[in-house]
Amino acid sequence: MSENKETTAHEWNIGRRSLTYGARTLVMGVLNITPDSFSDGGQFLAVDQAIEHAQQMIDEGVDIIDVGGESTRPGSEFVSAAEELNRVMPVIELLARQTRVPISIDTTKVEVVREALKAGAEIVNDISALRFEPAIADEVSRAKAGLVLMHSRGTPKTMQKLPPVEDIITEVIVDLRHSVARAEQAGIARENLAIDPGIGFGKTLDHNLELIAGLGQLRHAFPNFPLMIGTSRKWFIGKLLGGAAVDQRLNGTVATVVASVLNGAHIVRVHDVKPVVEAIKLTDAIKGVTNAPAAVP
Numbered sequence: 001m002s003e004n005k006e007t008t009a010h011e012w013n014i015g016r017r018s019l020t021y022g023a024r025t026l027v028m029g030v031l032n033i034t035p036d037s038f039s040d041g042g043q044f045l046a047v048d049q050a051i052e053h054a055q056q057m058i059d060e061g062v063d064i065i066d067v068g069g070e071s072t073r074p075g076s077e078f079v080s081a082a083e084e085l086n087r088v089m090p091v092i093e094l095l096a097r098q099t100r101v102p103i104s105i106d107t108t109k110v111e112v113v114r115e116a117l118k119a120g121a122e123i124v125n126d127i128s129a130l131r132f133e134p135a136i137a138d139e140v141s142r143a144k145a146g147l148v149l150m151h152s153r154g155t156p157k158t159m160q161k162l163p164p165v166e167d168i169i170t171e172v173i174v175d176l177r178h179s180v181a182r183a184e185q186a187g188i189a190r191e192n193l194a195i196d197p198g199i200g201f202g203k204t205l206d207h208n209l210e211l212i213a214g215l216g217q218l219r220h221a222f223p224n225f226p227l228m229i230g231t232s233r234k235w236f237i238g239k240l241l242g243g244a245a246v247d248q249r250l251n252g253t254v255a256t257v258v259a260s261v262l263n264g265a266h267i268v269r270v271h272d273v274k275p276v277v278e279a280i281k282l283t284d285a286i287k288g289v290t291n292a293p294a295a296v297p
Protein backbone atom coordinates (compact mmCIF):
# COMPACT_ATOMS: atom_id res chain seq x y z
CA MET A 1 0.00 0.00 0.00
CA SER A 2 1.31 3.50 -0.87
CA GLU A 3 2.80 5.47 1.98
CA ASN A 4 0.84 8.46 0.63
CA LYS A 5 -2.47 6.78 1.46
CA GLU A 6 -4.63 9.08 3.57
CA THR A 7 -5.91 7.59 6.80
CA THR A 8 -8.25 10.47 7.65
CA ALA A 9 -10.16 13.01 5.62
CA HIS A 10 -9.95 16.62 6.80
CA GLU A 11 -12.09 19.73 6.37
CA TRP A 12 -11.02 23.01 4.75
CA ASN A 13 -13.30 25.73 6.10
CA ILE A 14 -14.52 28.15 3.46
CA GLY A 15 -17.10 30.25 5.29
CA ARG A 16 -20.51 28.72 5.82
CA ARG A 17 -19.35 25.24 4.80
CA SER A 18 -16.24 23.15 4.34
CA LEU A 19 -14.58 21.04 1.67
CA THR A 20 -13.45 17.54 2.50
CA TYR A 21 -9.88 16.95 1.37
CA GLY A 22 -7.67 13.93 1.74
CA ALA A 23 -10.45 11.50 0.79
CA ARG A 24 -10.30 12.03 -2.94
CA THR A 25 -8.27 14.62 -4.84
CA LEU A 26 -10.22 17.80 -5.52
CA VAL A 27 -10.16 19.67 -8.82
CA MET A 28 -10.15 23.46 -9.08
CA GLY A 29 -11.12 24.59 -12.60
CA VAL A 30 -9.66 27.76 -14.09
CA LEU A 31 -12.13 30.36 -15.39
CA ASN A 32 -10.10 33.24 -16.77
CA ILE A 33 -12.10 36.33 -17.75
CA THR A 34 -9.41 38.20 -19.61
CA PRO A 35 -9.82 39.80 -23.08
CA ASP A 36 -7.86 36.97 -24.74
CA SER A 37 -9.90 34.19 -23.02
CA PHE A 38 -13.31 34.70 -24.61
CA SER A 39 -14.75 36.21 -27.81
CA ASP A 40 -14.30 39.93 -28.45
CA GLY A 41 -18.03 40.26 -29.20
CA GLY A 42 -18.66 42.55 -26.22
CA GLN A 43 -19.01 42.15 -22.49
CA PHE A 44 -22.38 40.35 -22.47
CA LEU A 45 -21.16 37.69 -24.87
CA ALA A 46 -18.02 37.24 -22.81
CA VAL A 47 -20.13 36.73 -19.66
CA ASP A 48 -22.36 34.21 -21.47
CA GLN A 49 -19.33 32.30 -22.71
CA ALA A 50 -17.73 32.29 -19.28
CA ILE A 51 -20.91 30.92 -17.67
CA GLU A 52 -21.16 28.28 -20.40
CA HIS A 53 -17.57 27.27 -19.77
CA ALA A 54 -18.18 27.12 -15.99
CA GLN A 55 -21.23 24.91 -16.61
CA GLN A 56 -19.14 22.59 -18.77
CA MET A 57 -16.57 22.28 -15.96
CA ILE A 58 -19.38 21.55 -13.46
CA ASP A 59 -20.76 18.83 -15.76
CA GLU A 60 -17.24 17.38 -15.95
CA GLY A 61 -16.96 17.11 -12.15
CA VAL A 62 -15.10 20.21 -10.98
CA ASP A 63 -15.04 20.86 -7.19
CA ILE A 64 -14.12 24.58 -7.16
CA ILE A 65 -14.31 27.26 -9.88
CA ASP A 66 -11.44 29.77 -9.77
CA VAL A 67 -12.50 33.05 -11.41
CA GLY A 68 -9.73 35.44 -12.41
CA GLY A 69 -9.74 38.78 -14.26
CA GLU A 70 -6.01 39.46 -14.45
CA SER A 71 -3.45 37.34 -16.23
CA THR A 72 -0.64 36.21 -13.93
CA ARG A 73 1.49 34.85 -16.77
CA PRO A 74 5.14 35.93 -16.67
CA GLY A 75 5.55 39.46 -18.03
CA SER A 76 1.81 40.23 -17.94
CA GLU A 77 0.64 43.83 -17.54
CA PHE A 78 -1.05 45.28 -14.46
CA VAL A 79 -4.86 45.62 -14.62
CA SER A 80 -6.65 48.23 -12.47
CA ALA A 81 -9.03 47.10 -9.73
CA ALA A 82 -11.92 48.79 -11.59
CA GLU A 83 -11.18 46.84 -14.78
CA GLU A 84 -10.73 43.58 -12.88
CA LEU A 85 -14.07 44.13 -11.11
CA ASN A 86 -15.77 44.85 -14.48
CA ARG A 87 -14.52 41.53 -15.77
CA VAL A 88 -15.20 39.20 -12.82
CA MET A 89 -18.22 40.55 -10.97
CA PRO A 90 -20.98 39.80 -13.52
CA VAL A 91 -19.67 36.23 -13.76
CA ILE A 92 -19.38 35.70 -10.00
CA GLU A 93 -22.85 37.17 -9.38
CA LEU A 94 -24.47 34.87 -11.96
CA LEU A 95 -22.49 31.79 -10.94
CA ALA A 96 -23.25 32.26 -7.25
CA ARG A 97 -26.97 32.22 -8.09
CA GLN A 98 -26.74 29.26 -10.45
CA THR A 99 -24.46 26.77 -8.73
CA ARG A 100 -23.54 25.29 -5.36
CA VAL A 101 -19.98 24.63 -6.55
CA PRO A 102 -17.71 26.87 -4.43
CA ILE A 103 -16.36 29.93 -6.25
CA SER A 104 -12.81 31.10 -5.71
CA ILE A 105 -11.58 34.57 -6.66
CA ASP A 106 -8.08 34.64 -8.13
CA THR A 107 -6.81 38.11 -7.31
CA THR A 108 -4.16 40.07 -5.42
CA LYS A 109 -6.34 43.17 -4.91
CA VAL A 110 -8.25 43.87 -1.73
CA GLU A 111 -11.10 45.74 -3.50
CA VAL A 112 -11.71 42.74 -5.72
CA VAL A 113 -11.61 40.37 -2.74
CA ARG A 114 -14.18 42.51 -0.85
CA GLU A 115 -16.69 42.64 -3.72
CA ALA A 116 -16.22 39.02 -4.76
CA LEU A 117 -16.82 37.73 -1.22
CA LYS A 118 -19.94 39.94 -0.94
CA ALA A 119 -21.23 38.46 -4.20
CA GLY A 120 -20.82 34.86 -3.04
CA ALA A 121 -17.22 33.78 -3.61
CA GLU A 122 -16.06 31.58 -0.71
CA ILE A 123 -12.33 31.24 -1.39
CA VAL A 124 -9.60 33.78 -2.16
CA ASN A 125 -6.71 32.53 -4.29
CA ASP A 126 -3.85 34.96 -3.66
CA ILE A 127 -0.78 34.23 -5.80
CA SER A 128 1.23 36.65 -3.63
CA ALA A 129 0.33 34.88 -0.36
CA LEU A 130 -0.55 38.29 1.20
CA ARG A 131 2.71 39.95 0.02
CA PHE A 132 1.16 42.47 -2.40
CA GLU A 133 -1.88 43.60 -0.39
CA PRO A 134 -1.78 42.36 3.22
CA ALA A 135 -5.23 43.93 3.85
CA ILE A 136 -6.70 40.97 1.97
CA ALA A 137 -6.23 39.05 5.22
CA ASP A 138 -8.70 41.36 7.03
CA GLU A 139 -11.40 40.75 4.42
CA VAL A 140 -10.87 36.99 4.50
CA SER A 141 -10.89 37.00 8.30
CA ARG A 142 -14.15 39.00 8.41
CA ALA A 143 -15.87 36.68 5.94
CA LYS A 144 -14.30 33.53 7.44
CA ALA A 145 -13.56 32.59 3.82
CA GLY A 146 -10.99 30.09 2.58
CA LEU A 147 -7.61 31.49 1.58
CA VAL A 148 -5.03 29.91 -0.74
CA LEU A 149 -1.53 31.13 0.11
CA MET A 150 0.46 30.54 -3.07
CA HIS A 151 4.23 30.97 -3.03
CA SER A 152 5.73 33.34 -5.57
CA ARG A 153 8.95 35.27 -6.02
CA GLY A 154 8.86 38.85 -7.31
CA THR A 155 5.82 39.92 -9.33
CA PRO A 156 4.43 38.49 -12.60
CA LYS A 157 6.34 41.33 -14.33
CA THR A 158 9.70 40.60 -12.71
CA MET A 159 9.62 36.94 -11.76
CA GLN A 160 11.55 35.62 -14.76
CA LYS A 161 14.45 37.98 -14.05
CA LEU A 162 15.11 36.98 -10.44
CA PRO A 163 18.32 35.20 -9.46
CA PRO A 164 17.62 31.47 -9.00
CA VAL A 165 17.74 30.10 -5.45
CA GLU A 166 19.84 27.19 -4.25
CA ASP A 167 17.26 25.24 -2.25
CA ILE A 168 13.81 25.99 -3.60
CA ILE A 169 11.92 23.63 -1.28
CA THR A 170 13.37 25.26 1.83
CA GLU A 171 12.68 28.73 0.44
CA VAL A 172 9.05 27.84 -0.29
CA ILE A 173 8.58 26.35 3.19
CA VAL A 174 10.15 29.34 4.97
CA ASP A 175 8.20 31.92 2.93
CA LEU A 176 4.87 30.08 3.30
CA ARG A 177 5.42 29.87 7.08
CA HIS A 178 5.69 33.67 7.12
CA SER A 179 2.49 33.97 5.09
CA VAL A 180 0.65 31.59 7.42
CA ALA A 181 1.82 33.66 10.41
CA ARG A 182 0.65 36.89 8.72
CA ALA A 183 -2.76 35.32 8.02
CA GLU A 184 -3.13 34.09 11.60
CA GLN A 185 -2.12 37.50 13.00
CA ALA A 186 -5.02 38.97 11.01
CA GLY A 187 -7.40 36.53 12.70
CA ILE A 188 -7.73 33.91 9.97
CA ALA A 189 -8.15 30.45 11.45
CA ARG A 190 -5.63 27.86 10.36
CA GLU A 191 -8.55 25.66 9.22
CA ASN A 192 -9.36 28.25 6.53
CA LEU A 193 -5.92 28.19 4.90
CA ALA A 194 -4.53 26.15 2.02
CA ILE A 195 -0.96 26.30 0.74
CA ASP A 196 0.46 26.06 -2.78
CA PRO A 197 4.12 25.97 -3.92
CA GLY A 198 3.38 28.26 -6.89
CA ILE A 199 4.77 26.25 -9.78
CA GLY A 200 6.26 28.60 -12.39
CA PHE A 201 6.17 31.75 -10.28
CA GLY A 202 9.81 32.88 -10.25
CA LYS A 203 11.04 29.28 -10.53
CA THR A 204 13.34 27.60 -13.00
CA LEU A 205 12.45 24.40 -14.82
CA ASP A 206 14.50 22.40 -12.30
CA HIS A 207 12.81 24.17 -9.38
CA ASN A 208 9.40 23.21 -10.76
CA LEU A 209 10.40 19.55 -11.10
CA GLU A 210 12.00 19.53 -7.64
CA LEU A 211 8.85 20.99 -6.11
CA ILE A 212 6.57 18.39 -7.74
CA ALA A 213 8.93 15.57 -6.76
CA GLY A 214 9.32 17.03 -3.25
CA LEU A 215 5.67 17.70 -2.42
CA GLY A 216 6.02 15.18 0.40
CA GLN A 217 8.38 17.61 2.16
CA LEU A 218 5.73 20.33 1.95
CA ARG A 219 3.13 17.94 3.33
CA HIS A 220 5.51 17.15 6.18
CA ALA A 221 6.19 20.85 6.90
CA PHE A 222 2.46 21.75 6.80
CA PRO A 223 0.75 18.60 8.09
CA ASN A 224 -2.70 20.12 8.70
CA PHE A 225 -3.12 22.18 5.55
CA PRO A 226 -4.73 21.32 2.24
CA LEU A 227 -1.96 21.25 -0.37
CA MET A 228 -2.89 22.72 -3.75
CA ILE A 229 -0.78 22.70 -6.90
CA GLY A 230 -1.18 24.26 -10.34
CA THR A 231 0.89 22.89 -13.20
CA SER A 232 -1.70 23.18 -15.95
CA ARG A 233 -0.30 24.13 -19.40
CA LYS A 234 2.68 25.84 -17.81
CA TRP A 235 5.87 26.89 -19.56
CA PHE A 236 8.09 24.12 -18.14
CA ILE A 237 5.81 21.45 -19.67
CA GLY A 238 6.18 23.03 -23.10
CA LYS A 239 9.93 23.28 -22.61
CA LEU A 240 10.28 19.58 -21.67
CA LEU A 241 8.16 18.62 -24.69
CA GLY A 242 10.54 20.36 -27.05
CA GLY A 243 8.74 23.69 -27.29
CA ALA A 244 5.10 22.50 -27.29
CA ALA A 245 2.61 25.37 -27.63
CA VAL A 246 0.12 26.04 -24.82
CA ASP A 247 -2.62 24.04 -26.59
CA GLN A 248 -0.28 21.05 -26.97
CA ARG A 249 0.46 20.57 -23.27
CA LEU A 250 -2.50 18.45 -22.12
CA ASN A 251 -0.67 15.11 -21.90
CA GLY A 252 2.21 16.78 -20.07
CA THR A 253 -0.24 18.45 -17.72
CA VAL A 254 -1.93 15.13 -16.91
CA ALA A 255 1.47 13.57 -16.19
CA THR A 256 2.32 16.35 -13.73
CA VAL A 257 -1.10 16.06 -12.08
CA VAL A 258 -0.69 12.32 -11.57
CA ALA A 259 2.82 12.80 -10.16
CA SER A 260 1.55 15.56 -7.85
CA VAL A 261 -1.33 13.44 -6.55
CA LEU A 262 0.96 10.46 -5.93
CA ASN A 263 3.31 12.81 -4.06
CA GLY A 264 0.59 14.18 -1.79
CA ALA A 265 -1.33 17.03 -3.48
CA HIS A 266 -4.90 17.37 -2.21
CA ILE A 267 -6.19 19.85 -4.80
CA VAL A 268 -5.10 20.40 -8.39
CA ARG A 269 -5.79 23.62 -10.32
CA VAL A 270 -6.36 22.90 -14.02
CA HIS A 271 -7.85 24.21 -17.26
CA ASP A 272 -8.87 20.82 -18.72
CA VAL A 273 -11.26 19.35 -16.17
CA LYS A 274 -12.51 16.14 -17.86
CA PRO A 275 -9.16 14.50 -18.61
CA VAL A 276 -7.84 15.46 -15.19
CA VAL A 277 -10.92 14.17 -13.33
CA GLU A 278 -10.50 10.85 -15.16
CA ALA A 279 -6.76 10.65 -14.51
CA ILE A 280 -7.31 11.43 -10.84
CA LYS A 281 -10.00 8.76 -10.46
CA LEU A 282 -7.44 6.20 -11.52
CA THR A 283 -4.63 7.74 -9.47
CA ASP A 284 -6.77 7.93 -6.32
CA ALA A 285 -7.89 4.33 -6.85
CA ILE A 286 -4.26 3.27 -7.08
CA LYS A 287 -3.54 5.16 -3.86
CA GLY A 288 -6.37 3.21 -2.28
CA VAL A 289 -8.47 6.29 -1.59
CA THR A 290 -12.24 5.89 -1.55
CA ASN A 291 -14.63 8.34 -3.17
CA ALA A 292 -16.26 10.83 -0.86
CA PRO A 293 -18.37 13.95 -1.35
CA ALA A 294 -16.35 17.19 -1.32
CA ALA A 295 -18.78 19.80 0.01
CA VAL A 296 -20.25 19.45 3.49
CA PRO A 297 -23.29 21.75 3.93
Ligand code: 9MG
Nearest residue numbers: 106148150196198199229230
Ligand atom coordinates in the same frame (compact mmCIF):
# COMPACT_ATOMS: atom_id res chain seq x y z
C1 9MG B 1 -3.73 31.97 -10.52
N1 9MG B 1 -2.77 30.88 -10.60
C2 9MG B 1 -1.95 30.61 -11.65
N2 9MG B 1 -1.18 29.54 -11.36
C3 9MG B 1 -1.54 29.13 -10.12
C4 9MG B 1 -1.10 28.10 -9.27
O1 9MG B 1 -0.12 27.28 -9.62
N3 9MG B 1 -1.67 27.97 -8.05
C5 9MG B 1 -2.66 28.84 -7.65
N4 9MG B 1 -3.21 28.66 -6.43
N5 9MG B 1 -3.10 29.84 -8.43
C6 9MG B 1 -2.54 29.98 -9.63
